[in-house]
Amino acid sequence: MRAGVFDSGVGGLTVVKSLLEHGLFDEIIYFGDTARVPYGPKDKNTIIRYSLEAQEFFKNFDVDILITACNSVSAHAIEELRSNASFPVIGVIEPGVLALQNRGLDPKSQILVIGTQATIGSGKYQKLLREHGYNNILAKATPLFVPIVEEEIFEGPVLEATLQHYFDSLHPDAIILGCTHFPLIQDAIADYFNNEAVLIHSGEAIVEHLQKELGIKARKKTPSLKLFASENPEKLKKIAAHWLRDAFKTNEL
Amino acid sequence: MRAGVFDSGVGGLTVVKSLLEHGLFDEIIYFGDTARVPYGPKDKNTIIRYSLEAQEFFKNFDVDILITACNSVSAHAIEELRSNASFPVIGVIEPGVLALQNRGLDPKSQILVIGTQATIGSGKYQKLLREHGYNNILAKATPLFVPIVEEEIFEGPVLEATLQHYFDSLHPDAIILGCTHFPLIQDAIADYFNNEAVLIHSGEAIVEHLQKELGIKARKKTPSLKLFASENPEKLKKIAAHWLRDAFKTNEL
Numbered sequence: 146m147r148a149g150v151f152d153s154g155v156g157g158l159t160v161v162k163s164l165l166e167h168g169l170f171d172e173i174i175y176f177g178d179t180a181r182v183p184y185g186p187k188d189k190n191t192i193i194r195y196s197l198e199a200q201e202f203f204k205n206f207d208v209d210i211l212i213t214a215c216n217s218v219s220a221h222a223i224e225e226l227r228s229n230a231s232f233p234v235i236g237v238i239e240p241g242v243l244a245l246q247n248r249g250l251d252p253k254s255q256i257l258v259i260g261t262q263a264t265i266g267s268g269k270y271q272k273l274l275r276e277h278g279y280n281n282i283l284a285k286a287t288p289l290f291v292p293i294v295e296e297e298i299f300e301g302p303v304l305e306a307t308l309q310h311y312f313d314s315l316h317p318d319a320i321i322l323g324c325t326h327f328p329l330i331q332d333a334i335a336d337y338f339n340n341e342a343v344l345i346h347s348g349e350a351i352v353e354h355l356q357k358e359l360g361i362k363a364r365k366k367t368p369s370l371k372l373f374a375s376e377n378p379e380k381l382k383k384i385a386a387h388w389l390r391d392a393f394k395t396n397e398l
Numbered sequence: 399m400r401a402g403v404f405d406s407g408v409g410g411l412t413v414v415k416s417l418l419e420h421g422l423f424d425e426i427i428y429f430g431d432t433a434r435v436p437y438g439p440k441d442k443n444t445i446i447r448y449s450l451e452a453q454e455f456f457k458n459f460d461v462d463i464l465i466t467a468c469n470s471v472s473a474h475a476i477e478e479l480r481s482n483a484s485f486p487v488i489g490v491i492e493p494g495v496l497a498l499q500n501r502g503l504d505p506k507s508q509i510l511v512i513g514t515q516a517t518i519g520s521g522k523y524q525k526l527l528r529e530h531g532y533n534n535i536l537a538k539a540t541p542l543f544v545p546i547v548e549e550e551i552f553e554g555p556v557l558e559a560t561l562q563h564y565f566d567s568l569h570p571d572a573i574i575l576g577c578t579h580f581p582l583i584q585d586a587i588a589d590y591f592n593n594e595a596v597l598i599h600s601g602e603a604i605v606e607h608l609q610k611e612l613g614i615k616a617r618k619k620t621p622s623l624k625l626f627a628s629e630n631p632e633k634l635k636k637i638a639a640h641w642l643r644d645a646f647k648t649n650e651l
Binding site: 179180181182186187188190191288289291292293295296298301302303305306307309310376377 | 433434439440441443545546551555556558559560562563629630
């Protein structure tokens with residue numbers, strides 16, 4: 146089974162990491178639109194246009210399923226992608242909300258959703274959370290975390306000041322990490338809230354969804370991975386070699 | 399005289415502000431490539447490709463001169479733009495270095511150049527500074543300042559932590575603000591260095607260059623301004639109305 150993973154840039158590798166760790170496919174084709182990253186501050190119409198262009202790329206590979214790792218794409222372009230594809234297209238928003246529910250959180254729990262301006266502005270997480278009975282929702286665009294992660298800052302004063310900037314006086318019971326970059330600072334986020342909040346990670350959520358809802362089973366062999374980018378594929382491969390080294394435990398990249 | 403001003407996004411409005419304040423043209427046509435912003439982390443080849451596409455847009459307006467407000471474009475695509483244009487194309491790098499020289503700084507002065515990865519990585523400022531006799535150069539990519547300004551953070555703990563992150567233990571005599579966003583935090587940068595460093599602002603530098611080198615004279619009337627963006631032109635106009643309100647002193651936008 147061949148899966149396509151689409152992301153606006155390199156961040157979607159956090160989702161690939163989860164897929165690799167659980168061995169969910171035989172082959173993964175990753176495309177990052179690095180020439181036009183980030184999508185997060187962009188318009189719905191632009192995100193739809195770029196997403197449909199990326200989907201054409203995946204049609205070359207005869208994929209069995211397309212996973213949109215990018216929350217901004219999942220929030221704005223999922224219907225358009227679905228209506229233009231002959232294969233299932235899975236976003237990260239529904240899996241994220243289902244993963245939250247599977248943690249058995251009380252409906253009165255306060256849920257903090259963080260993401261890009263596009264993701265939060267779409268209201269998609271908020272709507273789906275309400276449909277699942279969660280009404281105590283805080284939704285907050287936290288766009289600075291993206292360039293901070295891209296600067297490879299995972300701890301220290303800049304990150305601490307930014308956590309304080311966004312989270313001052315919040316005490317959520319659970320946090321949906323609604324952007325592919327955020328799992329890379331999940332330890333700092335968890336620490337900020339004294340490890341008292343449940344964290345939902347899109348990669349883990351999508352694995353749960355693929356296993357439970359679509360019945361996709363783990364392979365014995367680590368999936369093969371092909372990486373593509375709209376600019377600087379070498380940089381994508383370098384980052385993948387670094388981020389995914391534990392998932393592969395070899396030098397396969 | 400009609401000038402085109404090209405930028406990767408909204409930041410180039412800081413250059414427009416200087417042009418308006420000095421009344422240097424009759425008409426200014428601004429184009430921000432907001433659908434593909436930022437250029438700063440992108441490849442030379444991508445920046446050239448996007449810049450040449452933007453230049454085609456300006457050909458519709460019969461401009462007499464094109465100013466590339468974006469330092470990343472000025473660093474990587476200026477030759478390509480020049481060889482594809484029948485009008486002069488002016489970047490911000492040469493004016494910046496000339497403005498520094500006009501401040502009468504001793505050749506032994508330590509010059510700190512800050513900008514995006516693309517601008518600093520190109521080595522263009524460094525090369526030109528050395529050609530003008532400045533050999534004590536520190537060049538530093540400070541990409542986080544861009545999203546911080548876009549979050550409208552102009553002071554406070556996040557900015558202070560980031561200033562400390564980039565500038566800890568530096569004591570430059572002059573700083574070239576090699577990105578259109580940086581003039582918006584120039585007060586914080588000046589404060590960080592106890593107002594002891596000379597700051598060079600691309601907008602002011604280009605005005606100096608246009609007046610001294612090209613003999614362009616001030617008009618009595620504030621230039622008219624037309625704003626275009628590759629996505630969300632309304633947002634560009636809103637930001638312009640805010641940033642340029644002093645330059646216009648009216649509600650002309």
